Amino acid sequence: GVDGPWSSxxxxxGTPAQNLRILPGTSSTQTLVVIQEGCQIIKVNDCANSRGELFNTTASHTWKEIGLFELGFENSLGFTDNGEFGYDTVGLGYLGSGGPVVNHSIIAGIAGTEFYLGVLALNPRPTNFTTQNEPQQSFMQLLKNSSxxxxxxxSYNAGAPYRLNKALGSLILGGFDTSAYQDTNSSYKFFSDQSRDLSIGIQSISTNASADNTVLQSDLISMFIDSSVAEIYLPLDACHAFEKAFGLTYNTTLEMYLVSDSLHSKLTSENPAVTFEITTPITGGSSFNITFPYASFDLTANPPLLKSSSRYFPLKRAANDTQYVLGRTFLQEAYLIVDYERGNFSVHPRVWNASAESNIVTIFPPGVKQSEPSPSPSHSSSISGGAIAGIVIGVCVFIAAAAAALLRFLVLPRRKRA
Incomplete structure (x- = not known):
C-alpha cells in the first residue's frame, strides 16, 4: 500500500462484476472504489494494481449515477476529496466465490489520493444526498436486510506483518473470534458525537525507548478508533515526547516523520515498546494496557505519497482534539468488536497464538432468542463445528450459518497485503 503493508x-x-481490493473503514458509511480517473491524475508504476484495481462505471449496466458530492467523512482531518456517487451491485469476495450480493448499494467512485485504496463501509448509518427525509441504506444494512x-x-484486526508468519488481518461481519484476543471485560457506549462514535480514553502512553520508562502522554484524552487512516494523531506535546524518545525528526513540508536507515537500524536493534493505557473516555476509570513493539511503527511510504519510497513513523501532529485518532497502526495489536444495534463496542489486546483454534461467536440482534446460553460478551452465541454450514468464498472469505437460528455471519480473513 501507499502507507504500509495492510491486508486488503x-x-x-457492478454487472458484469469487476474484482476490486479494499480496506475496511470503521468511519465510512459509503463504500469507496477507485475509478479509472484515479490513475490518470498520478504517475506511478502498476497504478491500477497498487490502487486495488479500478472500477469502470460505464462498463457496468447496473450503475445508476447520483452525482458528485463530498465524501463526508475525515473532514476533521482536513480531507476534502469528492466522490462520483451512484448505485450498483456489490458482492463480498471475488467473482465465482459465492459470497453474498446486494443490489442498489451506494458507491462513491474516487480519483483523489487521500484514500489510495477503496474503503469497505463498516458504519451502517444511512446516507442523505438531498434532505434528511430521504436516507439511503448502507451496505451493512442491506446485508442484514438480505439475512x-x-x-x-x-470485529476487526488489521493484522501484523511482523507477527507469526506475516499475520494477516481479519474481518468478521456479525461476530467475533474469541481465540484472537485477551478479553478485557471492557465495553464502551458510543460517543455522543456520532462522527466519533468509537472513542476510547487514553489514560497514558509510555515507552521504554530510553534508560527509564518515559511517559509520552500523561493526561486523559479521548481518541477515535478509525481504520480508514493509517496514522496515530496525538497532541503536539506527545509528539514532541515521541521525537525525543525515538530520535525522530519532523518534516514540516511532508508533515511526516521520515526514518533514516541509521535510525531504523538503531530502533530495530533496541526494539523499544510503546504502551497505551486504555480506559473510558472523558471520565476514566478501570484501565488495561496494549503494548506495541517498534515493528508496529516501522512502516514504508511509497509514491505518490512520497517521490520515492521511505520508511516513516506513523505519527501525526493533531491540530486539536477533534483530530485525536487511532488509525490502522493501532489496530495491528488491538482487536475491535462493534455492535451498532446496542450502541456499544469493546477493545482488546490481540493474542498471537499460531496453534489457537478459531472460536467464532455470533452477535445476535436484540430480542432474538438464542438456541444456547450466551458466553461473554452478552447477546452472543458461539457456533460449534457441527452447527456451521458454509462455503469458502474465493481464497479467504468464509460464510457460515448458525443452523438453529437460521442466521449467518461472514468471516473475511484477509486477501493480500496492499
Whole structure:
C-alpha cells in the first residue's frame, strides 16, 4: 500500500462484476472504489494494481449515477476529496466465490489520493444526498436486510506483518473470534458525537525507548478508533515526547516523520515498546494496557505519497482534539468488536497464538432468542463445528450459518497485503 503493508479484502462491483481490493473503514458509511480517473491524475508504476484495481462505471449496466458530492467523512482531518456517487451491485469476495450480493448499494467512485485504496463501509448509518427525509441504506444494512449477516456488528484486526508468519488481518461481519484476543471485560457506549462514535480514553502512553520508562502522554484524552487512516494523531506535546524518545525528526513540508536507515537500524536493534493505557473516555476509570513493539511503527511510504519510497513513523501532529485518532497502526495489536444495534463496542489486546483454534461467536440482534446460553460478551452465541454450514468464498472469505437460528455471519480473513 501507499502507507504500509495492510491486508486488503475482496469486493466485486457492478454487472458484469469487476474484482476490486479494499480496506475496511470503521468511519465510512459509503463504500469507496477507485475509478479509472484515479490513475490518470498520478504517475506511478502498476497504478491500477497498487490502487486495488479500478472500477469502470460505464462498463457496468447496473450503475445508476447520483452525482458528485463530498465524501463526508475525515473532514476533521482536513480531507476534502469528492466522490462520483451512484448505485450498483456489490458482492463480498471475488467473482465465482459465492459470497453474498446486494443490489442498489451506494458507491462513491474516487480519483483523489487521500484514500489510495477503496474503503469497505463498516458504519451502517444511512446516507442523505438531498434532505434528511430521504436516507439511503448502507451496505451493512442491506446485508442484514438480505439475512447475509445476523446483526449490524463486526470485529476487526488489521493484522501484523511482523507477527507469526506475516499475520494477516481479519474481518468478521456479525461476530467475533474469541481465540484472537485477551478479553478485557471492557465495553464502551458510543460517543455522543456520532462522527466519533468509537472513542476510547487514553489514560497514558509510555515507552521504554530510553534508560527509564518515559511517559509520552500523561493526561486523559479521548481518541477515535478509525481504520480508514493509517496514522496515530496525538497532541503536539506527545509528539514532541515521541521525537525525543525515538530520535525522530519532523518534516514540516511532508508533515511526516521520515526514518533514516541509521535510525531504523538503531530502533530495530533496541526494539523499544510503546504502551497505551486504555480506559473510558472523558471520565476514566478501570484501565488495561496494549503494548506495541517498534515493528508496529516501522512502516514504508511509497509514491505518490512520497517521490520515492521511505520508511516513516506513523505519527501525526493533531491540530486539536477533534483530530485525536487511532488509525490502522493501532489496530495491528488491538482487536475491535462493534455492535451498532446496542450502541456499544469493546477493545482488546490481540493474542498471537499460531496453534489457537478459531472460536467464532455470533452477535445476535436484540430480542432474538438464542438456541444456547450466551458466553461473554452478552447477546452472543458461539457456533460449534457441527452447527456451521458454509462455503469458502474465493481464497479467504468464509460464510457460515448458525443452523438453529437460521442466521449467518461472514468471516473475511484477509486477501493480500496492499
Amino acid at each position: 479484502f475482496e469486493l466485486r462491483v 447475509a449477516i445476523p446483526s449490524l456488528s463486526y
